Each structure stands twice: as C-alpha cells, then as structure tokens.
Amino acid sequence: MSQVLHTPPSTPAQAEGDLAALAARHGLSVSGARPSLPEYVRQLWARRHFITAFATAKLTAQYSEAKLGQIWQVATPLLNAAVYYFIFGILLGSSRGVPDYVPFLVTGVFVWTFTQNSIMAGTRAISGNLGLVRALHFPRAALPVSFALQQLQQLLFSMIALVVILFCFGIPVSVSWILMLPVLVLQFVFNVGVSMVMARMGAKTPDIAQLMPFILRTWMYVSGVMFSITKTLNHTHLPYIVKRLLEGNPAAVYIDLMRFALIDSFHAKQLPHHVWAYAVGWALLAGVGGFIYFWKAEEKYGRG
Known part of the structure; x- marks a missing residue:
C-alpha cells in the first residue's frame, strides 16, 4: 500500500512572506510607500524645475481675471498698509514716537503678508489639490514649497x-540693505516649514483652513506689524516671560530684522538680544521639523 505525501497548507503569514520575497527578488516595491528621508529629499530636488514653474504659473494666474492684472500684487499690500495707517497710525496714535512710521508700517505689512499668505496657502496645499495628488506621483512636499515660493515671488514684486x-521719505540706499538677503532666506525656510505642518494638518482636517484666519489675525496683532514692540514693552508692566515671548516671536523677529536692514532710524537697540540666533533657530526648527513631520505622512496624502 503506497503512502501519499501531503504538503501542509501555508498560513496567511507564510503566504505574505512568500509574496514579499518574490516581489523583492524581482525589484518590486509597495505602491505609494513612503521613501526614506534622504531619498525623499533627492526626489524633491529632482522636481525643483516643476516647483518653480508651478509657483510662477500660480502667481501669474492669481489676478488673470482682474482688469488691473498683476498690478494687484503690489496694490493689495499697499491698500492694507493704508488701512492700518489710518486706524493705528492716526486714530490710535501708534505712530507717535516712531520715526519714519510709514516705511516702518509698510515694511511690517509686506513681511507679515509673506508669512501669512504662505501659511494660508500651505494649509490648503494638499486638501485643495486632491486631483493633482491622486493623479500624479511626486513628492507631496513640492506643493507647500511651491506655494511658499509663489508668495516669495509676490513679496519681491x-x-x-x-x-x-x-x-x-528720504531714506537712502545703505550697505545694510544687503541684510535683506539672509533675512528673506531665513524667513522663507521658516514659512516653508510651518506651511508643511499646516499642510499635513489641513489634509487630515480641512476645517482647519476656516480657523486659520482668526489665528493669523491674532498672531499679527502681537507681532509689531503696526506698532513698535520695543516702545510698547518699555511703557508697560508685563511679566518677564511675556516680554521674552513677544521679543522672540518669529514673525516679529523677521519683521524687525527687515526694518533694521532698510530703515536708518530703526537702530540695533530696538532689536531683541540674540536676534540673529532667534532668526536662525526658528528657521531650522520650523524648516527641518516641519519637513520631517510632513514626510512621515507622505503615503497618506490623497487617501480616503
């Protein structure tokens, strides 16, 4: 009587392991899997031309239906500055004791608008472009980076x-204007980092985009856009920790550094201590931390 050999049935775990080994043997990988961080950086750099072209196209299309066209790129922040000057400079008297208040105010409005618009655009970077995210394979970080680059281009205009x-207002060209370059680079890195954090949060919870205008408006009012933080701190009795938080506020740091670079009457004594350390620290913290935070959810964007 002959014996029949029976092969024991494989378990689901064994079958999955066999499939994984087969895929690895033929160089296959999981579709949509998150790449390693160095590989992700390489992929993002490889798309740098797409990022630049996408940002430029978005900027060009932004006012394409308006009769004045690209003039609104400059007119919008100027009109905001005019409104703030009337309310804060004239009605509330914030201009008293602040030399060259109009350049002081316009510089603050322009620099703040750069951060504000970058974060707002970043919040909708994924949730507002789901068609693009689901249709094409590319590192999703390209979207918040391109939106921040778009806002940088608008700031330069x-x-x-x-x-x-x-x-x-009689302010001449000065050697200190060169400081604009490092300030803009540091602020851009900071804006990109925060935009990436908000892009991930906005992708999971789109309602955050409705809340952000209120948060940003509050942030603006404590960032010295319309008034001098140094003057205010010298005439108020606030707790020590509150004063340090106001001085170290990243938006205020970049605004004050830009004012220091451009306006002769804005002296170094009006800057907080270790201001450049603040500027570099915020850029590294937001830029590196925000990039890693965004990368960790790469495979989840556009799903569900």
Missing part, C-alpha cells in the same frame, strides 16, 4: 513699491 516709498 512688492519690494519694488517699498523701495519707492523709502526714497519718497
């Missing part, structure tokens, strides 16, 4: 108007 305003 606005700086033309700012330079004209500086000349109109």
